[in-house]
Amino acid sequence: MSDNLSELLGRKGVKENLFDKLGNVAKQDGTPTEDELAKLADEFLIGKANTFGTASFYDFLKPENKGKKAYVCNGTACVCAGTQEAVIDLLKNHFVLDEIGHMTCLGRCHENSAFHYGGNNYSGTAVNNLNRIIDSDNNLNQDIYNVKDNGAKILTQDFTNISEYYQPFKDALKKESSDVLEEIKTSNVRGRGGAGFPMGLKLEFCRNVKNDTKFIICNADEGDPGAYSDRYLLEHQPHAVLFGMLISGYVTHANYGILYIRAEYPEAVKIVQNAIDALETQGLIGESIDDSGFDFQFKIIQAQGSYICGEETALINSIEGQRPEVRVRPPFPAQKGLFNKPTTVNNVETLAALHYIISNGGQAWKSIGTERSSGTKLVSLDSFFNNPGMYEVEMGTPLSVVVNELGGGFKQDVKALQIGGPLGGLVPVSKINDLTIDFESFSKEGFLLGHASVVCVPSDFPIMKFIEHLFDFASYESCGKCFPCRLGTKRGQELSEKALTSDYKIDRALFADLLTTLEQGSLCAHGGGIPLPVRNAMQYFDDELKQYFN
Known part of the structure; x- marks a missing residue:
């Protein structure tokens, strides 16, 4: 990492963002031209090698992406389901092979046969309607999946209205920010992106660093094949995520919130932007919110196809417009993050938990789940289940309950479950009765809870x-x-x-x-x-x- 490069890339702030501009100039042909890369290098006072190095890394910016018109999901859930070769064959009736690219993953794991065309995602039987999809400007495939809970309905609760939903935020602004932080620490809510680090401590680290400029980043680069819990929250509960970012900003003294949303979730970008616009109309973002003296602004940055950006320091490099290489730590992002400023990065589900915690108190969340894994967890079930979908379960729930009762068992013979994404453990079906949905149980048995996405490996898959x-x-x-x-x-x-x-x-x-x-x-x-x-x-x-x- 170059401190000087980070400073140069941050001198225009987050609104005039190099990575954003790279994505915009790539839209027409699938990759920026050499002239466009040179102009951006001059604008940001960096070398042409820097802009080319960045553009050549990402799936949807690199020169090889030029001319791509359709993309087929090659995520683990779709691979194990064996649906994607048929999708490619049908797409080849409309496009030459060079016009077909790949995306990983589209978050349509509940029904597979997933592909992307014209800025929209499709799955299930949509591939049988390619003629209508190609000839129409409308998104003809709004996917539907089960959304249920087994107890505490927190992350899946129905949204009311902005005035009522954000009242706890207004109430928090009347309290000392240190007191609000203590409630988060009391809850012991742990990061839902995989690492399980206590959120309260992460926020406190950033709060304790003195700097006039700080950032809250929502890591919405949900790249784990099989996981679509973040997509659910972004598309169906966007205000839970925005609420969590506002509270995080208040307790850390940060005034900028950035949502880094993966390119594979185009619908989520539109829905979250609409939610931000609604907050602005209601005076809940901007300068001195509710006459509190607290300022906060949101910015959405759309990713361009790179799994490694789920790692927080690679994500920070990406936002800056650099190649998304992992940074050496220390220093940690709370000390030196985006544009060398103190930064806190949390995943979507972690941020969404704050509405309940701030509304009901940290102890209310702490009383749910287990001693070390408090609260609830979203679990994504793929198409091999009789009841695929999104399930909110209390931490400590037996995996057997998730598989057999909520998921309704398997549609066909399954020999293993990969839980927690490609870096998660491979759980043989013989171990299902030995695990509970919490960090400790999975760690003790030699697995990893991670995102809690479940991808089934059928018996006939080597x-x-x-x-x-x-x-x-x-x-x-x-x-x-x-x-x-x-x-x-x-x-x-x-x-x-x-x-x-x-x-x-x-x-x-x-x-x-x-x-x-x-x-x-x-x-x-x-x-x-x-x-x-x-x-x-x-x-x-x-x-x-x-x-x-x-």
């Missing part, structure tokens, strides 16, 4: 093919900053593919060394996390895998 898919995903999405991840994930993919397509046998000792190097040598959880599901696979499916090893 585990070695699943391992190759994981390594391929990790290799493609690596930021390339550190050698272990950049090289190790590719080596894992090559070994897996070679074993699948030839008589080659993988040396177990060397493979174990590769996994250990990734775990211990990677700069962030991307390279460090991918060995977990691979080790799970080798532990629980050795009978199936032993033919590939010696």
Whole structure:
């Protein structure tokens, strides 16, 4: 990371944003031209190599994206469902192959057959209506999925109206910000993006750093295939997210809120912007909100296709307009984040929890769930369940209840569940009765709760093919900053593919060394996390895998 580059890219503030402008100039052809990159470099006083380096990293900015007209989801849920080859075949009736790209993932895991065209996402049976979709300006596929709870209805509660919903925020503005922060700390709400770090401490770290400019970032780059809980909140509960950002700004003395929303969720961008506009109309954003002296502004930045941007420092680099490479820590974002200013990054679901906490007090949230995993958690169930959809469950709920009662069991034979995204554990169905939905249970059993997305691996899907898919995903999405991840994930993919397509046998000792190097040598959880599901696979499916090893 270059401090000087961050300062240059931040001199115009968040409204005049290089990354935003790169996305805008790429819209027509799918990639910026050399002249456009040169003009932006001059405007922001940086080198042409910087703008080219940034544009060439992202799926939807890189030169290879030129001329792409349709995109097919290649997320794990769709891959395991086996629906995507048929989607590609049907799209080829309307587009040449070079006009078809990929997206990972569209968050349509509940029905698969997902693709993107004309700024909208489609799934399920929509692919059978391609003629109408291509000839119409209307989005003909508004997806519908189950949204239910098993107890406390918090994140899935019905929205009332702006005046009533934001009254707790107005009440909080009349209190000392330190007292409001104490309620968040009392709740012990932990990050829902995967790491499970206490939110109150994260906010306090930023609060304690003195600086006139601070940022609250909503990490809405929900890139874990199988997860669509953030998409649900952004599209159906946007005010819960905005409320959480306002409160976070108040307790940290931050005046700017940035929502970094992935390009794969175009509908979410429109819905959240409409919600922001409604707040502005009601005087709930801007200068001295409700005569409190607290100023706050929102800015949406649309991502351009990169899984690594889910890592908070890579996300910060992305917003600045740099390549989204992971930063070395310390310093942490709370000390030196966006444009070198104190920054707090929280994921969508974490922020959405604050409305209940501020409305009812920290102890009310703390009383739900378990001692160390308080509150509720959204769980995404994919298309292999009889009742796929979004379920809000109290922390500590048995996984068997989620699978068999809420999800209604499986439509066909399933041998494993990948829970928590591509870096999450691979849970054999034999372990379902041993787990509860909380951080401690999963950690104790050698898995990871993460986003709590559930992707089913059907009985006829080879585990070695699943391992190759994981390594391929990790290799493609690596930021390339550190050698272990950049090289190790590719080596894992090559070994897996070679074993699948030839008589080659993988040396177990060397493979174990590769996994250990990734775990211990990677700069962030991307390279460090991918060995977990691979080790799970080798532990629980050795009978199936032993033919590939010696």
